[in-house]
Amino acid sequence: MTHAMAGGHGVPPAEPEAGRQRRPLTRLWPALPAVLVLGVLFLGSMAFMVVFSFWRTVDLDIVADWNLDNYVKFFTSPTYPGTFVKTLVMAAVVTVTCLALALPFTYFLVRYVARRWQRIVLLAVIVPFWTSYLLRVYAWQAILGERGVINQVLLSLGIIDEPTRLLSYNNVSVYIVLVYVYFPFAALALYATLERFDFGQLKAAQDLGARPDQALRHILLPQIRPGIITACIFVFIPIIGEFLTPIIVGGTQGVLIGNPVINFFRAGQITQGAAFALIIAAFVTVLLIVFRRHLQVEDVVARG
Amino acid sequence: MRLFDRHLTRRRFLQASAGTAAALALGGLPTASRLFAQSGSFNMMTWSDHFYPEQLDAVAKATGIMPQISELAGNAEGYTRVREVGGQLDLISGDALWVPRYYEDSLIEAWDINELEVAKTLYPIAREFPWWTTPEGYLGYPFGWSPVQIYYDPAYVSPEPDSWEVLLDPKYAQRVMVENQPEEIPAYMGKYIGAADPYNMTEDELAQATDAMYLLKPNILRLAQQNTDTVSALANGEVWLATGNLGTDERVLEAGGPELKLFTPKEGTIGWMDAEMIVAGGANSANIRPWLEAAEQPEYMAQNFILYGRPLFNEAAYKILVDNGHQERADRFLYNQPEVAATMTLKGPSPSTAAAVEAFNEVFAAG
């Protein structure tokens, strides 16, 4: 019987052509449940939204009046493209920060912490995120706000005379909270690949005369690249659709593109909201396609 | 099941069974998959402050009926849900002019609320609001109401304001808080500029309201997601001015904040009044009337007021409040003046909602 793994008889498949005939169906069946969930449920749902985006909402009723207005409005308005670009920038900055924090953090975890403690620390990182997001963000307000912890500390230390508003209800606070919220995802993604890295290689490299940073750059990083890419995706992509953090800690300055989209839905303007969301998704998809070489996922051997 | 086995490593199996055991132990799975409530129940979607736990328990004891309550996130969300799930819900709450909208779309039934004995305890005016009256009957059982008011800290805000304009005053930059309601804020500005119907503004009026929103924006510290946000910000002095429902000042005091003053803007204000609507074709609707009969009793309404502090439409409850020494508070909340409710501009969907939200987004989505 055929199995989903290549070879099976000790050496790499010698006759890829013969195997390829039987490959498609039998090798792909593990994807079936995912196809059901993503293919049927997701695509089926989105089909409605795609169609709706070309229709109109008249007085809360969706009317099958085919038009492009919803899309045109995005590009002809002075607000939306600008906010969209800003969102992309914010997402990028948060991603870089999360990586910059998560990489050394997970490196330390995998390299210097005993294995059974690693899981504990990982859990300790993620468990706080099983409390309510709203409560955590409120807590951030209590840290960053005018009467918050930071201000009180700074005031009592005499560093400032008046409470500062630099950290609240603006892009900075959105940035800080987004880093906070998405850090665990980056850490988990990096941990998954870093954990399998053989650190003996670094030692070997050093034995051969490489400096530590050279060893890191040329040996470690290339091997954990899939993990880094995954971490980037886990942080960058969801931030594009974020709206709750901007509302709660962003004030009127820290608005992201998710906010106007949500506003449309909350006011019952489903067709308009759908069009905007799809524009955003299309753009991000284009980005992913443009960078597809970096996102390579298929196993070189499997391709035969 | 050859390759399925591979996922059952010992660890995963333990994890899975632990998870299932926990779920079952918590009584989760059987009840979690219950689609319809068992007999003696019905499905209600309402605001979280309409009923309190002791009331529900007492009513369940008396009538044997215990509703399955789910929460409303907003009128538009509730409307979308009812449109899609129809009879899976039996009772839903809605604000003001949303109620006739539900009826127009045949989502709810009209009925004679005077069938219920307890309806006699309501203020007569609440049983006859024209916007809820149809030839086929009344559209909902009235619950409560509140106008939107402007609260301010007299220590920082002077002279004493009396108009929406105070929110636009540049000297209060970053000291104002307004609820995050994209359909409502244009309406507030509509009231300010004197639009005839703030929820249905002409292009011209909308343009003026948009200009007003541009003036409002730099003053706003943030848009409140929940009432907690407003109370919190007023209490710790981050903002000096805020819009809010009745009772906000009380909550601010209780949270350790300053004593606030409030006023109704001279241009008039928006308000909401809500009612419980019977969903058309609800599977358990037989349980609704007997339950309402018991749950809407004045004693419970009085206690609800004590808990949440905004006026309700139950007249007999006012007497109970007075008898129990709560008259001063009740009067402060305009409890005994339901006619004020009729003078508010009522919230509701309208043909110009789309334009209003677009205008709001133009202004506020710019960051």
Add this chain to the structure above:
Amino acid sequence: MWSPVAERIDPLESMPVSPYARLTRRLLWVLAALVMAFLYLPIVLLVIFSFNEPRTPGLPITGLTFDWYAKALSNRVLLDAVRNSIVVAAIVAIAATVIGTMAAFALVRGGIRFPGAARVFATLPIMLPGMLLGIAILIFMRRVLDLQLSLLTVVAGHLVFTVPFVILIVAASLQGFDRNLEWAAADLGADSRRTVRHIILPLIWPSILAGALISVTLSIDEFVVTFFTVGPQLTLPIYIYTQIKFGVTPEVNAIATLMLGTTLGLIVLGMALVALRRRLRRGKEGS
């Protein structure tokens, strides 16, 4: 500073350590500690607020009380909501992990013609705002599938945005998998199933675990999609986010603290049990 237990000598520890490396290690430790402090600072405040007297959670602290805990524990609606959230999150985690892992295998090794496109497709659900997904799934489930809404439909909705995460993270781990190990196993007579079970899965389980953890995290606090796909039930996020008119009370902080405490307590308990078992086993071996 943690040090490895005697039974497993980490070969790296026996290497001569340059002062350069020692400094780096120290710095990394400080960074890790700072990161943990960063992660837990809001949590500490969250817990403190659960003891604060005022009805509105937040500063200033005016007085301490256990009232909110009492209220939370007697609030049946709230407790039901918590129970529902946990049940849903558990089911979603298991289901998403299984579905996602299987799909990751197919994605990386299935010989798909356009794997990049498949991967982009798998990423689509997470780039859309939750409200779009929520309403879309509601409409689809009601108009096309004619389903009654319940916690099961919530699970289905959650799967749509958790499965992509699992697929991506497991696929990344599978990508660099050293095939020699499999071929060696095959050389020794293992068929595919045993190879997977004893070679591949144990080595990629950290990514599976990570995927599971991410799924739990995403599901347990998910509000928007849940709101549209839930039947006449409540989950904790719905309970919290719909307190719009009158705001949340510290009851919610109390519940969150209890949940956090319970989870951390269970972890500590688990650790203690494992350590105990290890000690017992070593004791038996010794005698």
